[in-house]
Amino acid sequence: MEFDKVLKDHYLKGHQNFLRHVSVDNVIFGFHQNDLKVLLLKSKYAGIWSLSGGFILKDEAIDMAAQRVLKERTGLEKIFLQQFHVFSDPARSTKKINQQFMKNIGVRMDESWMYERFITIGFYALVNFTKVNPQPDIFSEKCEWFSVDNVPEMILDHKQIFDEALNSLRLQLSFHPIGYNLLEQKFTMPELQKLYETILDKKLDRRNFHRKILATGILKKLEETKKGVAHKAPFYYKFDLRNYKKALKAGMGLF
Amino acid sequence: MEFDKVLKDHYLKGHQNFLRHVSVDNVIFGFHQNDLKVLLLKSKYAGIWSLSGGFILKDEAIDMAAQRVLKERTGLEKIFLQQFHVFSDPARSTKKINQQFMKNIGVRMDESWMYERFITIGFYALVNFTKVNPQPDIFSEKCEWFSVDNVPEMILDHKQIFDEALNSLRLQLSFHPIGYNLLEQKFTMPELQKLYETILDKKLDRRNFHRKILATGILKKLEETKKGVAHKAPFYYKFDLRNYKKALKAGMGLF
């Protein structure tokens, strides 16, 4: 089926497969070159950036729906996903944007479930940046990473959803395996520290960070050091998954 | 309209007013006689206890829906409500219970939106026990408080929702005005301590609690003491709302 036909079909008959009025939106976080990033899509029709969202199959749990959408976007499976808030303002799907869509797609307001009101459940995802191969889906023309402190204008209330996600990430830092999911398997102490600093949005003392994080026992030091740096080479570390999970359950109250 | 007619009408035509597939469930907490309690309803038709739930009007935000449902149940308005989790297992509305309902109410499975799949958004509410006048709604025969460590069997996944609510309450203790909403305006130090102990599910040192909580500056000591106790009478306190709100924003990391 050619593209326009697929899209029109989704607008006219999608409600046969999906629940009406409910969607999921994923805020996909990655960490690269000491910078926390978020993956956004540019819609073909709206011409503006948005989160990666999708709908819920009639016999599917929302977590599964979020996983499925995430896989379509990143190719990754079994990713860490966390629901954090439901956005339900009746005015959040504004008429203005819908009318733009309507004109572009050629489906009347009264013909499609897509123009009805939607309640969306926000998830945040933590992915390994280097393992992701961003692929725009059929509704999008581009798919790109943005630094979290330099995001573009977004569709609907997606900026608000993004802000909430970042805030939730901050609050749940002590209870979720954020480092484990965002970093490479091997990483250096400065990299881990930068991740914490970015999420918490504050500077931490290098030496105290080192001591505190080691004291938790969640790290295993490797003998290998990083190559090609013009100064003392830092050691690589990896997570001791057993201890890490134990520590998270108790909620390590660092920082 | 008589009762049976109202109910049947809701089953057959409710979807004209409410969103399909989405509901809210409130876990209503109160504190009385040094005991944390939860308000439950006993359904006329299922004959088993449940949380106070409801549906979302076609042009209503979920928070407003939760407030509306709460008012119908407790008579109270402008109550502290916090969404904490979405429950979406496709199997959560089990056929077994629906069939029981169906027989009792006399509406066929294929006739009613009420038998379709529901995703529910969990809220917890903090209310002043003495201001509540529990009133069963038209679907319920009874409405009663239960101690949180002695709850009865509940319908569907409501026990799981309740457990999650209690857990969220624990995690958010430092960020939400839990004491302010659950206690009387005037309260004693032992009462406040018992509330914290119940929610955290652990004993706290009486003297250290006293000192730490006063150090935050969120309390105002009154000159009045409690009457009619067979030992040294504790002073009454009330919250210094200005300082309390300021402290919550920063998140006081006590206990």
Added chain:
DNA sequence: TTTTCATTGCGTTATTGAGACACAATGTAA
């Protein structure tokens, strides 16, 4: 009236933890 006793308010001490900073070690680049 006096004594008893559970409980409260306030205080002291010992231990732990956090933050600030010093300094030697490392390894590429000048």
Added chain:
DNA sequence: TTACATTGTGTCTCAATAACGCAATGAAAA
């Protein structure tokens, strides 16, 4: 061979926390 940015480890100070002592209170018992 030296300079230099950065890392790994250690120390010191101060504040916060936990553990415990004791006198004061006031209704109930004697």
